Amino acid sequence: MKDKIAALLTEIEAFVPENADALEAFRLKFMSKKGLIAGLFADFKTVAPEDRKEMGVLLNELKDKAQGRLNQFRQIGEIEKAPIAKPDLTLPAGQFSGGRHPLSIVRNQINSIFKRIGFTISEGPEIEDDFHNFTALNFPPEHPARDMQDTFFISRDPDIALRTHTSSVQVRVMEAGKLPIRIIAPGRVFRNEAISARAHCIFHQIEGLYVDKDVSFADLKQTLFYFAQEFFGAETRIRFRPSYFPFTETSAEMDVSCNICGGSGCNICKHSGWVEIMGCGMVDPNVLEACGIDSSIYSGYAFGMGIERITMMKFQINDLRLFFENDIRFLKQFEAAQ
Numbered sequence: 226m227k228d229k230i231a232a233l234l235t236e237i238e239a240f241v242p243e244n245a246d247a248l249e250a251f252r253l254k255f256m257s258k259k260g261l262i263a264g265l266f267a268d269f270k271t272v273a274p275e276d277r278k279e280m281g282v283l284l285n286e287l288k289d290k291a292q293g294r295l296n297q298f299r300q301i302g303e304i305e306k307a308p309i310a311k312p313d314l315t316l317p318a319g320q321f322s323g324g325r326h327p328l329s330i331v332r333n334q335i336n337s338i339f340k341r342i343g344f345t346i347s348e349g350p351e352i353e354d355d356f357h358n359f360t361a362l363n364f365p366p367e368h369p370a371r372d373m374q375d376t377f378f379i380s381r382d383p384d385i386a387l388r389t390h391t392s393s394v395q396v397r398v399m400e401a402g403k404l405p406i407r408i409i410a411p412g413r414v415f416r417n418e419a420i421s422a423r424a425h426c427i428f429h430q431i432e433g434l435y436v437d438k439d440v441s442f443a444d445l446k447q448t449l450f451y452f453a454q455e456f457f458g459a460e461t462r463i464r465f466r467p468s469y470f471p472f473t474e475t476s477a478e479m480d481v482s483c484n485i486c487g488g489s490g491c492n493i494c495k496h497s498g499w500v501e502i503m504g505c506g507m508v509d510p511n512v513l514e515a516c517g518i519d520s521s522i523y524s525g526y527a528f529g530m531g532i533e534r535i536t537m538m539k540f541q542i543n544d545l546r547l548f549f550e551n552d553i554r555f556l557k558q559f560e561a562a563q
């Protein structure tokens with residue numbers, strides 16, 4: 226009997242079930258009422274009285290071992306069968322809320338300033354044809370901006386390119402023919418420029434267009450003055466310098482008094498007290514006509530500004546490349562802004 230117990234003990238210790246059925250077979254073989262261990266207990270009465278004590282201890286050990294094995298593998302089976310943990314919906318929310326990108330923050334602020342005075346938002350495609358990006362905007366056929374150096378062409382003949390400015394949206398809105406027009410158009414633009422602290426081949430602009438009867442340069446100035454004060458602060462001053470764009474006549478560049486030094490001169494404004502923030506002007510009658518608008522009845526103004534430039538001024542950021550690197554240490558600084 227002693228040998229039999231020893232043999233069963235080895236078998237039990239080596240036992241590893243492959244599946245639930247094997248475990249059940251193990252239970253039936255050893256631990257059931259008619260199993261081997263019950264059989265040994267039944268044989269106990271045949272053991273010589275002087276051996277009974279030792280045999281009793283061995284038999285109970287065997288039984289405990291078998292039961293232990295059974296329990297051990299049953300537990301693993303339970304874990305495997307357990308359903309996948311459900312998410313705890315009672316946990317507090319918003320622990321890892323993100324922040325907006327600084328360019329989005331500034332774009333939204335500009336949008337809302339113009340929305341308050343009746344502008345609506347328009348959008349156009351980033352891939353444009355020559356007509357909407359250049360021809361309708363009065364660019365002469367040999368204008369250098371059409372050149373490969375500035376423009377990312379997708380195909381030639383017909384010329385399809387990534388838009389080089391949001392002024393293409395002006396054309397699309399005017400073509401649609403619903404007058405009067407009072408829109409702003411934020412969006413991405415593309416130019417084949419070397420990437421540096423001050424330039425990138427992808428950047429963002431916001432275009433403005435107002436077309437109605439009797440629109441004058443005074444309207445343009447007043448609207449942009451309102452914008453500058455709303456965006457940079459009530460003490461902000463503006464000035465206009467004569468400029469040239471093919472699609473505006475007269476054309477100007479607008480400067481705002483430096484919001485860092487208040488106009489007394491600093492590094493940001495190169496000690497001039499002024500920072501240029503946009504191009505603008507009266508819509509050239511040729512452009513109105515190209516878009517099917519009668520320039521003897523209607524006039525308009527347009528402006529376009531770079532969002533990166535304005536964001537750099539607002540948050541005192543000195544390298545434009547930071548906007549595109551998505552370095553979390555940079556982005557985290559804007560979590561509190563909205």
Ligand code: PHE
Pocket residue numbers: 389390391392432433470473504505506527528529530
């Ligand atoms: N499209 C011009 C640029 O990208 C900006 C501009 C827009 C100028 C509208 C005048 C009127 O530089």
